Structures are given as structure tokens and as C-alpha cells.
Amino acid sequence: MAKDSRLILDPLTDNNPITIQVLGICSALAITAELEASIVMSISVLFVMGVGNVVISLMRNIIPSKIRIIAQLIVVATLVIIVDLVLKAFAYELSKTLSVFVGLIITNCIIMGRFEAFALGNGPWRSFLDGIGNALGYGIILVIVGFFRELLGSGTLLGIPVLGDPIEKTGLYATGYENNGFMLLSPMALIVVGIIIWVQRTRNKALIED
Amino acid sequence: MENRTDKNSYTVIFAIGMVMVVGTLLAYLASSLKPKITENQRLEKQQNILYAMGINDNDETSAVFISTDKAPEAFDKNVADQIVITVDANGKVVKTQNRDEYFEETKQEPYLIDVKKQQANAKDGGERKLPLFVGENSEGKTVYVAPIRGKGLWDAIWGYVALDEDMVVRGAYFDHKGETPGLGANIKQRYFMDDFIGEHLISKSGEFKGITVAKGNADPKNSDKTDNEVDAIAGATITGDGVTAMIKKDLKLYLPYFNSLKGK
Numbered sequence: 001m002a003k004d005s006r007l008i009l010d011p012l013t014d015n016n017p018i019t020i021q022v023l024g025i026c027s028a029l030a031i032t033a034e035l036e037a038s039i040v041m042s043i044s045v046l047f048v049m050g051v052g053n054v055v056i057s058l059m060r061n062i063i064p065s066k067i068r069i070i071a072q073l074i075v076v077a078t079l080v081i082i083v084d085l086v087l088k089a090f091a092y093e094l095s096k097t098l099s100v101f102v103g104l105i106i107t108n109c110i111i112m113g114r115f116e117a118f119a120l121g122n123g124p125w126r127s128f129l130d131g132i133g134n135a136l137g138y139g140i141i142l143v144i145v146g147f148f149r150e151l152l153g154s155g156t157l158l159g160i161p162v163l164g165d166p167i168e169k170t171g172l173y174a175t176g177y178e179n180n181g182f183m184l185l186s187p188m189a190l191i192v193v194g195i196i197i198w199v200q201r202t203r204n205k206a207l208i209e210d
Numbered sequence: 211m212e213n214r215t216d217k218n219s220y221t222v223i224f225a226i227g228m229v230m231v232v233g234t235l236l237a238y239l240a241s242s243l244k245p246k247i248t249e250n251q252r253l254e255k256q257q258n259i260l261y262a263m264g265i266n267d268n269d270e271t272s273a274v275f276i277s278t279d280k281a282p283e284a285f286d287k288n289v290a291d292q293i294v295i296t297v298d299a300n301g302k303v304v305k306t307q308n309r310d311e312y313f314e315e316t317k318q319e320p321y322l323i324d325v326k327k328q329q330a331n332a333k334d335g336g337e338r339k340l341p342l343f344v345g346e347n348s349e350g351k352t353v354y355v356a357p358i359r360g361k362g363l364w365d366a367i368w369g370y371v372a373l374d375e376d377m378v379v380r381g382a383y384f385d386h387k388g389e390t391p392g393l394g395a396n397i398k399q400r401y402f403m404d405d406f407i408g409e410h411l412i413s414k415s416g417e418f419k420g421i422t423v424a425k426g427n428a429d430p431k432n433s434d435k436t437d438n439e440v441d442a443i444a445g446a447t448i449t450g451d452g453v454t455a456m457i458k459k460d461l462k463l464y465l466p467y468f469n470s471l472k473g474k
Contacts, residue, residue, distance in 0.1 A: 033392025033445075064221040071228060078232050085239055089246040092254065092278075100388050100395065150392065159272070167431055184393055184445040 007129040011137035014207065017110045018141040019197045024110035028142055029189040031104065036158050038146030041101050042139030046132065048079055048105055049114060053131030055079070056119040063120070072115040077106050110138055145192045153183030253278045255321055256285040262355045262370040262381040263288060264348030273383075273400045289345040292320035295467055299335045303466050325359045325368065325460075340463055347372060353380045356464055360456025363448040364388045367397065371461065373411070375471050378435075379421070382406040384453065394449030405432045405440040411461060413438055418465055420458035423450035 017023045031037045055075050056063075063071045084102055087095035105111070114134050119127040150156055155163040155172075164171015166179055182188055201207045214220060257275040260266065265284055267274040276284055292309040312320050320341045332338035343355040351374060359368040365387035372381035384397040396402055406421060413419040414436055424439040425447065432441055442450040 031391050033390065037391035037395075062215065062224065064215045064224050066216070066221050067225055071224075074228060074232055078236065081236060082239060085243050085247075088250065089243040092250040096385075100391060103388070154392070179444075181444040 004126065004129055007126060008133035008136070011130075011133040012140060013137075013200075014204065016137045016141065016200075017113070017134045018138060018193060019200055020207065021110075021113065023113045024108050024138055025190075025193070027104045027108055028138075028145060028193060029186040031101065032142055032145040032189050032192075033149050033153065033184045034159075035143065035146040035150045037100075038142040039139075040097060041104070042135070042142050044098060044101055044105055045108060045111070045138055046135040047083070048076065049111055049131035049135040050128055051131075052076055052079055052111060053114060053119040053127040054124045056115045057122060057124040057127035060120045060122075068120065069112070069116070072112055073106075075115075076111055080106050110134055141193065141196060144196060145189055148192055149183045149188060152180050153188075155179050250278075252322065253281050256281045258370045258383050258385070259321060259343050259355050260284055260288065261383045262372040263343075263345060263353055264372070264381050268400070271400060273398065273403065288347075289321075289343050291344045293342040293344060293467075294320045294323070295340040295342060295464070297332075297338050297340060297463055299332055299337070301463050301466075304337060306467070325357050326366070329359060338463070342464065342467065347380055349380075351380065354464075354468075355381075356461060358456045358460035360452050360459065362386050362389045362397075362452040363394050363446075364390070367449065367452050367456065369453075369456070371406070371457070373461075373464075373468070375468065377411040377418075377461075377465075377468050379406045379409045379411070386449070389449050390446070393443065393446040396443050396446065397449060397453060402440075402443060408435040409440060410436050410438060411457075418462055420454065420461065423454045425450075 011017055015021065018025065018028055027041065031041050052075055056072060059071070059075075080102055084095065084098070087098060114131060118130045122130070147157070150158075151162070155161060155166060161171075163177070164173045166173050215224075257266075257278070260276055260281060261273070265288055266276050275281075292312070294307045294309075294312040296304040296306075298304055307315070309320055312318075321343065323339055323341045328338045328340070341357060345353065345355070347353045353372040353374055355370050355372045357368065357370050359366065361367065367384065367386040367389065369382060369384035371379060371383075374380050382403050384403055386395060386397060389395045389397065409421050411418060411420055419438045422439050423442045425442045
């Protein structure tokens with residue numbers, strides 16, 4: 001049992017998909033300019049990884065190894081399209097918010113990476129836990145990056161101004177503080193992720209590779 | 211020992227089987243959900259048009275549509291007529307129909323005209339149908355709502371602009387398919403859309419200038435409404451340029467109609 005809990009906990013810290021496995025960087029750059037988008041993306045990936053890992057795990061003995069990557073891709077794409085269609089029919093407003101993420105979920109390397117590295121060799125329950133764990137590990141980094149980028153770039157959190165009004169010069173802006181527009185651009189996501197990696201490896205020297 | 215699943219024949223059969231299962235599943239799902247999705251899209255168009263007319267459930271900071279169950283009724287009440295202007299590839303007006311004439315001819319409501327298809331028609335040298343929705347806005351003024359469509363950074367962007375007789379913007383709604391969250395996606399935020407209200411499409415010298423989404427605008431509070439400019443979103447240059455382009459290109463086609471309004 002102790003081993004099962006590690007499947008969830010490890011990816012949160014010492015085997016984090018973004019900072020240690022360095023997967024899923026592309027989507028971490030693209031959508032972290034806003035905290036809300038980071039959270040929505042994390043939840044979507046959580047769902048797709050949980051279900052996808054179980055499906056692949058159930059199919060692991062019948063998928064021919066020669067075409068396993070394309071089979072995995074079909075499973076992810078099918079799942080995402082089904083969710084998209086169902087949302088469009090029954091939760092139209094939500095589906096509009098999510099439409100931006102559909103393409104990013106299908107091509108998310110973490111999903112393919114976990115299918116390939118874990119679900120193909122493990123049972124459905126353990127694969128489910130692995131999927132949830134990795135999605136949470138991905139989500140944590142996304143939320144941290146989104147938090148700093150939105151706060152420093154726009155002076156808001158979840159769209160709510162927290163530092164005052166930049167045009168009327170109230171709150172913190174009265175002291176001459178300015179939003180850092182550079183935080184909104186993708187390169188800053190890489191730099192924030194880099195800082196997280198730095199902090200993490202300074203605290204745990206075992207993570208440093210020779 | 212060779213695994214059963216390594217055989218070529220198994221691989222081929224598996225591939226065919228999987229594609230058939232997935233294909234059937236998706237085709238079934240798509241066709242059975244289609245009526246519901248089409249209905250949602252129809253209501254969304256009504257909500258968009260009503261939004262531009264100022265009929266919405268906006269709170270202080272965010273943009274909120276009128277609810278879907280109230281939209282059809284409000285649409286019938288507030289949209290007095292739906293005009294369809296047919297122009298040729300050079301933008302010359304061929305004919306102007308009101309809602310009933312158009313419905314008679316095509317059995318279709320003008321607000322369901324697909325702007326994307328019409329733009330493609332015009333590009334191929336054909337005619338383009340321009341819908342224009344006339345009605346009273348939330349302030350009781352007569353406004354003319356025109357749909358516009360163009361390209362953002364990643365994908366399509368579109369919108370509805372409510373104009374008065376002098377081509378002054380009275381309301382605007384923008385939406386996008388896949389602009390970057392936090393940057394280009396902010397064109398559908400209140401602070402950006404509301405900047406357009408009161409802006410003039412016609413310059414002081416009387417020519418059609420559109421509205422430019424300008425970087426480094428000297429007027430960030432947007433108090434000058436006759437400069438044909440609004441303040442851009444930092445980091446979203448290409449999406450902003452797309453908004454500028456679609457306003458200039460699509461709304462210009464309505465110019466003859468607005469000129470004829472003044473002639474009356």
C-alpha cells in the first residue's frame with residue numbers, strides 16, 4: 001500500500017513531470033500568463049490523464065508494440081474529442097473556455113510520456129494513481145508559474161486587481177511600481193520554471209545529476 | 211519467442227479494428243449531439259448580437275451574456291429588422307433586402323448567415339451577403355449591429371459591432387477561437403471591448419478610417435474618442451492588429467448603407 005501512495009506523491013516533488021522529467025514544457029509556456037487558465041488546464045489534464053492511463057493500461061496486452069505510439073495518440077485524441085463534444089452539447093459556456101486547451105492537451109508530452117513509461121506496463125489501478133499523481137505534479141507547477149506571471153505581469157489574480165489600478169495610480173502603483181509586461185511573454189515562463197528547478201535542486205541535492 | 215502481438219498480420223488487424231471502433235464511436239456521438247450543438251450556437255449568436263446592443267447581464271467588471279432562456283425573447287423584442295446587403299467582389303451594393311424579403315428567398319434567418327462562408331465567396335470573386343441587425347439598444351437608441359471576422363495570431367477572431375447612424379461605436383463584442391490566454395484572449399475582456407464604445411469609425415476629415423488598436427497610445431484612458439484609436443493589450447500585438455484589420459475591412463463594406471441612411 002505504501003508503494004501506491006508514492007505513485008501520487010512522487011510526481012508532486014522528487015519526480016515532478018515538469019521540473020524533473022522536463023515534460024509538458026510547451027503547454028506550461030503557452031497558458032500560464034493567467035492563473036485561471038493554469039487551473040483550467042490542470043483540471044483538464046487531470047481528467048484526461050486519469051482516464052487515459054486506465055484505458056491504455058486495460059489495452060496494454062493487446063496493443064502491438066510497433067504501432068503503440070499511434071494507438072496512444074488515438075486514445076488521447078478520442079477522449080479529448082468526446083469531452084469536447086459532450087461539453088459543447090451540455091455545457092456550452094464551459095466548452096468555449098476549454099476550446100483553447102483541446103489542442104494543447106492532445107499534444108501534451110506528459111500524457112504520452114506516462115502512457116509509454118507507466119500505463120503500458122502496469123495494471124489499471126496503479127496506472128490511474130500514476131496519472132492522477134503526474135497531473136497534479138504538472139498542475140502545481142502550472143499554478144505556481146501562473147500565479148507569479150499574472151501577479152507581476154498584470155497586477156491581478158484570477159482577473160481581480162490586487163495591487164491597485166495601474167492607470168489611476170492607486171495602491172502599489174502610487175509608489176511608482178509598474179507591471180512587468182515581460183512576465184506576460186512566454187520566455188518568462190521558462191525563467192520562472194528555471195527558478196523553481198533551481199530552488200528544488202538546492203533543497204534536495206540528490207536530484208542533481210553529475 | 212515472438213510475441214503474438216508482434217506479428218504483422220495482428221498489427222494490421224488491430225489498426226483496422228481500432229480505427230473502426232473509434233471512428234464509429236465518434237461519428238455516432240457527433241451526429242447524435244449535432245442538433246443540440248447547433249441550437250447552442252444559434253443561441254450564442256443571438257446573445258452576441260444582444261451583447262453588442264448593450265442587452266446583457268454585465269456586472270461591474272466582467273462581460274456576461276443575457277441567459278440562454280431569455281435570449282430568444284429579447285432578440286425578438288429588441289431586433290426590429292435584419293437587413294441583408296448583397297455586395298459584389300468589389301464591394302458594390304447589388305441589392306438590399308429586409309428580413310422578410312430575405313427569408314422569402316432563402317428560408318433562412320439573416321442572423322444565421324455564416325460570415326466565414328460569405329468572406330470565402332467574396333474572395334473567390336463572388337457575391338457577399340452582409341447582415342445588419344437594426345434595433346434599439348439598452349439606452350433606447352437605434353443601433354445597427356454588424357458581424358465582423360478576421361484572423362488573430364493562432365486562429366479565427368470575430369465580433370459584433372453596434373454602430374449608430376454616424377458610424378460611432380455604441381457597443382462591441384469580440385471573441386476568438388484560440389488566442390493565447392492572458393494575452394490575445396483578452397480581446398473578449400470588458401476593459402478591451404468597452405474601450406471601443408464611443409469611438410468614431412469616420413475620421414475628423416470625413417473619410418472612413420476604422421479603429422486602430424494602437425501600441426504606445428498616448429491616450430491610455432481612452433478619453434479622446436475621435437482619434438480612431440484604442441489602447442492595445444500589452445503582449446498581444448498580432449491579435450490586436452487582427453482586430454484592427456477586421457474592423458477596417460468588414461465594416462467598410464457597410465459604408466454605402468450608412469451613407470444612404472444620411473441621404474434620407
